[in-house]
Amino acid sequence: MALMGKTALVTGATGFLGGALTRRLAGEGVRVRALARQPHKAARLQGIQGVEIVMGDITDAAQMRAAAAGCHVVFHGAAALRGPLEAQRRVNVEGTRQVIRAAAAAAAERVVHVSTIAVYGYAAQGEVNEDLPLTPGRVPYNISKAEGEAAAREEAARHGLAYSIIRPAMIYGPGSGMWTASLFRLAQRRPVIFIGAGSGCAYPIYVDDVVDLMVRLASHPAAVGEAFNCAPDPAPTWREFLLAYARLAGHERWLGLPPLPLKLAAPLVEWALTLRGEPQDVPALVDFLQGRRRYSMAKARERLGWTPRVTLAEGVSRCAPWLREKGLLR
Ligand SMILES: NC(=O)c1ccc[n+]([C@@H]2O[C@H](COP(=O)([O-])OP(=O)(O)OC[C@H]3O[C@@H](n4cnc5c(N)ncnc54)[C@H](OP(=O)(O)O)[C@@H]3O)[C@@H](O)[C@H]2O)c1
Incomplete structure (x- = not known):
């Protein structure tokens, strides 16, 4: 492995x-500096050989400079995934600037910035490749992640720092609150209740595949200055994804709700979410869930010789021990 013996800062290590990246790197002989900001979460990383925990917040310039000092590579995964726009911007845009500046001050050889397919927004249709302009729409996460990418590029260019960007889809696997624990809860109900026949596409990508592409981006010469999707291509349907979890729970029953009443109720749901400080574009989300996009993996395949390896069936079965441990699967 090209990074063996090097020192890598991982933001978002808790x-x-x-966390998955930290364990993979440490297991392959990389000295990992794992950034944490809360002692109780840092405790999860204690005792992993080759991992040094550093406390810090990515919005604090001095803390980030200290964390990055001496690092050859910086993996920047820390992000705010929810909350009002200004709070997300503070972390996902301003925090990203501090991370890139700190990497430059440390004369790092490469920064891998973690973005998301959400930067293409709900409006993207058909084949979605990395050359498309970013149209994040009006969802705070999507907007702040798109602005964060732009900030990463701008700061890296200003400091002459080599960078790569990964845009993962829905990352699932042991430890995923959203795409494994929550979806499993939905899928274990008999029947699974979802929109229509579930024939719209879902975009689950197994966590080990995402980590693998991040590691590739950290050293491949063709990755410099480039963004790469990391998504299942072709994508499964929602029905295939949810029923893979349902089968773990021992059933395959499905109840499709008609889309129209959901669409009519969408503005009300959006209003309630906005009141809770979690603004969403619910009408666009309802359409997105029924749409069939293809987040193309041609670029990673052609330029890096990389393709996801974990099939949906394999990935879901690898989640079972963790779901049992959490008491979700009996
Ligand atoms: N999960 C997905 O499906 C998905 C898909 C596409 C892209 N992504 C991207 O992947 C990255 C990791 O996501 P995840 O799912 O692993 O999220 P996560 O489990 O919520 O982890 C986020 C990490 O960021 C840290 N963090 C947040 N604000 C920080 C700050 N101000 N200073 C320092 N650390 C801070 C958190 O620290 P604490 O533990 O202290 O909160 C945590 O370690 C993010 O960039 C996200 O946008 C995720």
Whole structure:
């Protein structure tokens, strides 16, 4: 492995993706500096050989400079995934600037910035490749992640720093609150209740595949200055994804709700979410769930020789021990 013996800073190391990356890197002989900001979450990383925990907040310039000092590579996965726009901007845009500046001050060889397919927004249709302009729409997460990418590019260019961007789809696997625990809860109900026949596409990508592409981006010469999708291509349908979890729970029953009443109720749901400080574009989301996009993996395949390896059936079955441990699967 090209990174063996090097030192890598991982921001977001206490999170789902950053934790998986930290364990993979440490297991392959990389010295990992794992950024944490809450002692009780840092405790999860204690005792992993090759991992040094550093406390810090990505919005704090001095803390980030200290964290990055001496690092050859910086993996920037820390992000705010929910909340009002200004709070997300503070972390996903301003925090990203501090991480890139700190990497530049440390003369790092490469920064891998974690973005998301959400930067293409709900409006993207058909084949979605990395050359498309970003149209994040009006969802705070999508907007702040798109602005975060732009900030990463701008700061890296200003400092002459080599960077790569990964745009993962719906990352699932052991430790995923959203795409594994929550969806499993939905899928274990008999029947699974979803929109229509569930024939719209879902975009689940197994966490180990995302980590694998991040590692590739950290050293491949053709990755410099480029963004790469990391998504299942072709994508399964929602029915296929949810029923894979349902089968773990021992059933395959499905109840499709007619889309029209959901669409009519969407503005009300959006209003309630906005009151809770979690603004969403619910009407566009309802359409998105029924749409069939293709987040193309041609670029990673052609330029890096990389393609996802974990099939949906394999990935879901790898979630079972963790779901049992959490008491969700009996
Ligand atoms: N999960 C997905 O399906 C998905 C899909 C596409 C892209 N992504 C991207 O992947 C990355 C990781 O996501 P995830 O699912 O692993 O999220 P997660 O589990 O919520 O982890 C987020 C991490 O960011 C840290 N963090 C947040 N604000 C911070 C700050 N101000 N300073 C330092 N650390 C901070 C969190 O620290 P605490 O533990 O202290 O909160 C946590 O370690 C994000 O960039 C996200 O946008 C995720």
